[in-house]
Amino acid sequence: MSREEPVWITGVGLATPLGFDRPTLEANFLAGRSGVTAVTQFPTDDYSSRVAGQVIDIPCPPGRDPVEFASWPRIERLTAFCVESALRDSGWWGRHNDVRIGMVVGIGAEWMVRWEESKQAGGLRIYRPEEDRDSTLQRVRQHYGLTGPNLALSAACASSNYALEIGRRWLRMGLVDVCLAGGCDLGVTPVGLATLGNLRALSRRNNAPAAASRPFDKGRDGFVLGEGGVLFTLERASDARRRSAVAYAEVAGCGSSSDAHHLVIPSPDPTHASTAIRLALRDAEIDPSDVDHINAHATSTPIGDAAEAGVLRNVFGADSMVPVTSTKSMTGHLLTAAGAIEALACITAMRHDAIPPTINLEEPDIDLRIVANEAQPHRVRVAVSNSFGFGGSNTCLVLRAV
Amino acid sequence: MTESDAADSGYDPFDSPVSSVHWSSNRGECGPSSPISRLLAVPLSHDEVRFPLADPSSPRVALQQAEPQPTEALLVAEVRAFGLSAMRRHEIAEFRRRPAPIRAGGKAIPSNLLKASDEQTVVAVAAILAAGAKFDPDRFEEWGVVAAPRFVGRGHLAMALDRFAAEGVWGVSPNIIPHNALHCPAGTLSIALGLHGPNLGVGGGTDSVIQGVLTALSWLEEGRVPGVWLVITGHTPEFIPGLGDIPPTDSECQALALAIMPDRSEGARGVTLRLIRGDAEPSEAPLNLVATAARLEPGRPVKRPVEGLSIYRPHLKFRPADRHDAWTIATDSTSGLRVELAVDLASGTQEDDR
Numbered sequence: 001m002s003r004e005e006p007v008w009i010t011g012v013g014l015a016t017p018l019g020f021d022r023p024t025l026e027a028n029f030l031a032g033r034s035g036v037t038a039v040t041q042f043p044t045d046d047y048s049s050r051v052a053g054q055v056i057d058i059p060c061p062p063g064r065d066p067v068e069f070a071s072w073p074r075i076e077r078l079t080a081f082c083v084e085s086a087l088r089d090s091g092w093w094g095r096h097n098d099v100r101i102g103m104v105v106g107i108g109a110e111w112m113v114r115w116e117e118s119k120q121a122g123g124l125r126i127y128r129p130e131e132d133r134d135s136t137l138q139r140v141r142q143h144y145g146l147t148g149p150n151l152a153l154s155a156a157c158a159s160s161n162y163a164l165e166i167g168r169r170w171l172r173m174g175l176v177d178v179c180l181a182g183g184c185d186l187g188v189t190p191v192g193l194a195t196l197g198n199l200r201a202l203s204r205r206n207n208a209p210a211a212a213s214r215p216f217d218k219g220r221d222g223f224v225l226g227e228g229g230v231l232f233t234l235e236r237a238s239d240a241r242r243r244s245a246v247a248y249a250e251v252a253g254c255g256s257s258s259d260a261h262h263l264v265i266p267s268p269d270p271t272h273a274s275t276a277i278r279l280a281l282r283d284a285e286i287d288p289s290d291v292d293h294i295n296a297h298a299t300s301t302p303i304g305d306a307a308e309a310g311v312l313r314n315v316f317g318a319d320s321m322v323p324v325t326s327t328k329s330m331t332g333h334l335l336t337a338a339g340a341i342e343a344l345a346c347i348t349a350m351r352h353d354a355i356p357p358t359i360n361l362e363e364p365d366i367d368l369r370i371v372a373n374e375a376q377p378h379r380v381r382v383a384v385s386n387s388f389g390f391g392g393s394n395t396c397l398v399l400r401a402v
Numbered sequence: 403m404t405e406s407d408a409a410d411s412g413y414d415p416f417d418s419p420v421s422s423v424h425w426s427s428n429r430g431e432c433g434p435s436s437p438i439s440r441l442l443a444v445p446l447s448h449d450e451v452r453f454p455l456a457d458p459s460s461p462r463v464a465l466q467q468a469e470p471q472p473t474e475a476l477l478v479a480e481v482r483a484f485g486l487s488a489m490r491r492h493e494i495a496e497f498r499r500r501p502a503p504i505r506a507g508g509k510a511i512p513s514n515l516l517k518a519s520d521e522q523t524v525v526a527v528a529a530i531l532a533a534g535a536k537f538d539p540d541r542f543e544e545w546g547v548v549a550a551p552r553f554v555g556r557g558h559l560a561m562a563l564d565r566f567a568a569e570g571v572w573g574v575s576p577n578i579i580p581h582n583a584l585h586c587p588a589g590t591l592s593i594a595l596g597l598h599g600p601n602l603g604v605g606g607g608t609d610s611v612i613q614g615v616l617t618a619l620s621w622l623e624e625g626r627v628p629g630v631w632l633v634i635t636g637h638t639p640e641f642i643p644g645l646g647d648i649p650p651t652d653s654e655c656q657a658l659a660l661a662i663m664p665d666r667s668e669g670a671r672g673v674t675l676r677l678i679r680g681d682a683e684p685s686e687a688p689l690n691l692v693a694t695a696a697r698l699e700p701g702r703p704v705k706r707p708v709e710g711l712s713i714y715r716p717h718l719k720f721r722p723a724d725r726h727d728a729w730t731i732a733t734d735s736t737s738g739l740r741v742e743l744a745v746d747l748a749s750g751t752q753e754d755d756r
Contacts (some may be wrong), residue, residue: 046571129640135607149737154584154603199576256600269597390591
């Protein structure tokens with residue numbers, strides 16, 4: 001097998017604020033619908049930010065006992081639903097025990113979510129380490145009888161791009177035959193919303209939830225917390241061709257770097273984030289001029305969006321005409337799953353020759369060619385998706401149409 | 403700098419003698435670079451590796467030494483240096499409060515960087531400083547960081563949940579996500595040491611060691627980075643937060659930092675980290691980081707006690723030069739993977755002090 005063998009995305013499973021299947025999500029993306037609402041999962045009167053992109057009810061996968069499924073921890077239900085959906089969508093369902101299927105998932109708050117969920121239900125799990133034997137991925141692997149390795153990772157909001165990079169590497173190494181890669185995060189919890197609100201990172205536009213996430217807009221005042229999961233089925237191109245699988249895109253390039261500047265604030269120096277993008281382009285063996293579309297990290301914070309604009313100008317040129325969007329305006333910020341849902345937004349653009357819009361963009365204060373408020377018809381063969389995270393992580397993913 | 407560039411330029415962060423190599427006894431004595439913790443500052447190179455100590459409580463190691471088993475190594479990398487740090491809560495607090503900046507080579511780590519960090523992050527910084535006694539930040543600039551903590555943030559989240567119950571939203575610390583989540587140790591290390599390669603937190607639970615090794619070796623195999631700092635951390639015994647009148651456990655927070663570079667030679671390799679495919683028994687207990695570090699120490703007399711035990715193994719003196727001392731440090735029985743640390747006895751001097 002060639003070291004450089006292409007790796008394709010042949011399936012996707014998702015549970016997001018904008019839908020639980022790809023066609024629904026694509027339709028909502030292109031229609032510019034917001035999935036941000038007032039938080040309804042718990043009382044929020046005392047919270048500074050009371051809006052979020054939520055996944056209220058995680059569907060029970062077909063054939064599973066709904067009662068048993070409901071007894072699983074919420075993060076386990078989310079991950080299992082995405083795993084099964086991705087296997088079904090790619091055509092591996094029913095044969096998933098015949099091959100080595102690995103999992104690489106951005107799932108940073110796994111244990112915190114489980115401890116908090118236990119505590120809110122009156123449990124004491126956080127005080128009982130002996131109960132913390134099996135991780136979420138171990139349990140999901142057992143549920144489905146998967147035999148490949150698994151990896152839970154976190155570079156905060158940059159996690160999912162790392163997951164796709166490592167999944168691709170595992171396939172090229174021959175460590176797995178199929179790899180499920182992406183992110184799952186359930187950050188909309190009482191303590192999760194409180195700690196990020198107290199960090200003053202969240203939007204306080206509580207009276208207009210759908211308008212709260214407004215990347216690149218002068219009126220932005222913080223990001224909107226989101227939650228959900230997106231997992232892709234990755235395969236070597238030769239294997240996918242052999243079974244005549246439908247391919248959504250090629251994972252063509254990945255790049256990463258660290259600012260080494262601040263745990264929360266992006267570096268004002270665009271050098272290192274630019275390096276991540278350049279590494280991804282080099283990995284994909286393309287030039288900046290080959291890029292048709294950029295899905296920006298742009299979370300709707302005053303500092304972060306401006307810093308990213310500087311990075312994009314640094315790599316693509318001050319007069320770049322590459323259309324840029326931030327779909328966080330519709331989904332909120334899915335944290336460790338953000339990169340995965342934004343990769344799916346890029347695939348949406350490729351499949352429909354139309355770029356999902358940045359909604360709520362009334363008064364841009366960033367000098368980029370932003371797709372504002374309505375989807376823009378545009379042929380997309382190569383898309384770039386940026387994800388930057390706490391801890392100074394910078395990642396970039398290049399997807400190429402197949 | 404790419405891997406090939408590094409090889410072309412002779413890049414080797416551990417190519418000069420370490421001036422402050424220090425070994426303290428397993429219990430009590432402290433090293434000069436950290437007066438409050440047990441630190442092991444040991445560079446490893448082909449001609450420095452002499453005699454690894456086996457864990458005397460492990461019959462598996464003895465069996466391997468007597469009859470080495472053929473294995474299929476999927477990935478192999480060299481361990482070029484390692485550092486160990488183990489601290490209890492008061493020591494961690496003291497480390498945080500250092501009035502002067504901590505020096506890492508020419509770089510000063512701001513004393514307030516660790517103020518709100520999780521305990522596992524603090525010992526991770528100490529361990530990596532121990533490993534890089536001659537730390538030169540410029541030479542590590544493009545290295546990656548993989549941090550594999552175990553149940554990071556348990557104590558801080560327990561406090562947050564208590565305060566949330568007692569005081570509501572405003573009692574919750576804003577530091578939980580920036581300082582106590584899975585990504586935090588790696589991010590903090592990256593900032594503390596000025597590393598601009600990728601930084602990533604992996605695992606988080608009982609399987610963090612194998613996931614950390616898998617990630618680090620995958621990066622090296624891809625040629626993404628010239629080297630990786632892999633830092634494994636956890637509490638021993640597992641930390642239990644205080645509850646009501648019951649105080650928190652006074653467990654020891656441990657970190658083992660490994661400086662890993664691509665495997666560059668077919669022959670003698672010194673110390674290697676290997677991902678093996680084959681039978682893998684489930685791991686029953688978290689990896690003992692102190693014992694693992696003790697077995698890596700070069701030139702250590704065989705009769706020297708480990709954790710109060712000692713073993714005399716005269717057969718080692720006559721071992722063929724092509725043998726390895728290898729021991730399993732993590733397994734994933736479902737996928738049939740295990741991770742070994744191996745010391746190529748042919749690469750050392752083979753002389754012990756008996």
